[in-house]
Amino acid sequence: MKNIFLFIIILLFISACTLKKVERHHGVYALDQKEQKLKLNKFNKNDIILILGSPSTKSHFDNNIWFYMERKKGNLSLKKLGKEVITDNNILILEFNNRGVLIKKEFLDLTNMNKLKFAEKQTESNYRTNTFMYDFLSSMRQKINDPLGKRKKN
Numbered sequence: 001m002k003n004i005f006l007f008i009i010i011l012l013f014i015s016a017c018t019l020k021k022v023e024r025h026h027g028v029y030a031l032d033q034k035e036q037k038l039k040l041n042k043f044n045k046n047d048i049i050l051i052l053g054s055p056s057t058k059s060h061f062d063n064n065i066w067f068y069m070e071r072k073k074g075n076l077s078l079k080k081l082g083k084e085v086i087t088d089n090n091i092l093i094l095e096f097n098n099r100g101v102l103i104k105k106e107f108l109d110l111t112n113m114n115k116l117k118f119a120e121k122q123t124e125s126n127y128r129t130n131t132f133m134y135d136f137l138s139s140m141r142q143k144i145n146d147p148l149g150k151r152k153k154n
Helices: 002-016 031-037 045-052 110-114 132-145
Strands: 023-027 065-075 084-096 102-108
Touching (some): 031 045, 031 084, 045 084, 102 110
């Protein structure tokens, strides 16, 4: 009886295991394949919404730039104890003219994103302490902190 019960429990645990890798997908599916269908100066915003759906985000400064994103995460292996790794990370940047016609598209994948370079220079401040504004604001701060002027001066 114990052997049958133990066999049923082991069978339940084994049946819950799958050999298929688990993938978590966010964004537009198969963005790289759908991007190839888009033709410059031929498609407008409505056509793109039919193909790709609504954009993941729009530019805050210019509403004629749309961003579509796709991200896939997958488990490595049983040896790595389910650690996830990013397998696909794609971004499609679409730019439209004033009439809503597609004039530029740029596709970035995981390898392109690693090649981006950032500026190393830092902006220096030209802040001086002997300006009129500095003196004025310092005196205002002093008056706010000690309106009656009775605080002990150091």
